[in-house]
Amino acid sequence: MELLAKAAREGQPVDVAALMAVVPYCAFLGVKASLRGEEVVLEMPFDPKLVGNPIIPALHGGVIGSLLETAAIVQAIWSTRAVKIPKPVDFTVDYLRTGRAVTTYAKARLARQGRRVVNVHAELWQEDEARPIATLRGHFLLAGQ
Amino acid sequence: MGLARPVSSVEIDGYGDAAKVGPMSDNPDLDLTTLMRSRAGTAFILAMGGEIVEASAGKVLMRLPYSRKLIGNPDTGVLHGGAITAMLDHACGMAVGSGLGVIITEAQARQTTSYATLDLRVDYMKAARPNADVWVAGECVKITRQIVFARARAYQESVDEPVAMATGTFITTETRPGS
Numbered sequence A: 001m002e003l004l005a006k007a008a009r010e011g012q013p014v015d016v017a018a019l020m021a022v023v024p025y026c027a028f029l030g031v032k033a034s035l036r037g038e039e040v041v042l043e044m045p046f047d048p049k050l051v052g053n054p055i056i057p058a059l060h061g062g063v064i065g066s067l068l069e070t071a072a073i074v075q076a077i078w079s080t081r082a083v084k085i086p087k088p089v090d091f092t093v094d095y096l097r098t099g100r101a102v103t104t105y106a107k108a109r110l111a112r113q114g115r116r117v118v119n120v121h122a123e124l125w126q127e128d129e130a131r132p133i134a135t136l137r138g139h140f141l142l143a144g145q
Numbered sequence B: 001m002g003l004a005r006p007v008s009s010v011e012i013d014g015y016g017d018a019a020k021v022g023p024m025s026d027n028p029d030l031d032l033t034t035l036m037r038s039r040a041g042t043a044f045i046l047a048m049g050g051e052i053v054e055a056s057a058g059k060v061l062m063r064l065p066y067s068r069k070l071i072g073n074p075d076t077g078v079l080h081g082g083a084i085t086a087m088l089d090h091a092c093g094m095a096v097g098s099g100l101g102v103i104i105t106e107a108q109a110r111q112t113t114s115y116a117t118l119d120l121r122v123d124y125m126k127a128a129r130p131n132a133d134v135w136v137a138g139e140c141v142k143i144t145r146q147i148v149f150a151r152a153r154a155y156q157e158s159v160d161e162p163v164a165m166a167t168g169t170f171i172t173t174e175t176r177p178g179s
Helices: A002-009 A016-022 A024-029 A061-080 B028-039 B043-048 B081-100 B107-112
Strands: A032-036 A039-044 A051-053 A087-095 A104-113 A117-125 A134-141 B051-056 B059-064 B071-073 B113-124 B134-143 B147-155 B162-174
Touching (some): A002 A016, A016 A061, A024 A061, A024 B071, A024 B081, A039 A061, A051 A061, A051 B043, A061 A087, A061 A104, A061 A117, A061 A134, A061 B043, A061 B113, A087 B081, B051 B081, B059 B081, B071 B081, B081 B113, B081 B147, B081 B162
Antiparallel strands (some): A032 A039, A039 A104, A087 A134, A087 B113, A104 A117, A117 A134, B051 B059, B059 B134, B113 B162, B134 B147, B147 B162
16 A cells, blocks of 8 residues: 555655545544554544434444454554555454444554464543443454565 | 345335335235335444345345445455444344344334344455445344344355355343333
């Protein structure tokens, strides 16, 4: 991916905020990315289109899964200096609490970094970072660099 | 495009609308499809452009037309895995809801029972081919007193060549009528 390849060529860190803007699905979800040290933090403001259950209203489970998956991928890109977007192999999302109609955040860490595959744990939270509303654990394939 | 999909009977034009649904017809699956389509009015699925194509108790078939806004890799045009995940999640949830009778079929069940997703496991077998629909078939596999198990499969040309598969586990929650 050009944005990633350019950063690698110039020996510069990847602009994770710009990455969110050039990936259409991330722009569609309204996801923004920033760095907290070596940790990528995603932020997704509430939007009515993200609702799955209109009665509560609650975020759609798929939105929660999408944000966790994105957090895992972007952290994998950042940590491995990948020039291609890692591909999901498998993951499990545990739904711990209802995703309410407020801003949602996500972060991830690489539990294991192999040459070809990374094992990533991701967490999603709203008001309280210590009380995640969903977590992900999964494997992502690093494309041949 | 002449894509293969499970051949089952029900086909309705346009979206259903719960308010417009008249007396139950002789075909319960037709009613279920109409009503579940109105349920596909779930904001996020609508925003993605996804729809429920047909449904029967415990089974659902959905379609996600290719859309530029769902792209995850701008170099290849391949959909973001999250869009597939969302469809798999929804298909599992709809299959469970219709299997329990919570969605639509049984007024009593609708009032007293609800359900929540415990977890969803997704396996990605291959990237979805750009510029083609993704079909998602969901099935409620087993209902126990407290836990419900569901499966869903996303595919394009053939149901035998899955793009992704999901396993979902749900817990039923008793709610008091009127609460």
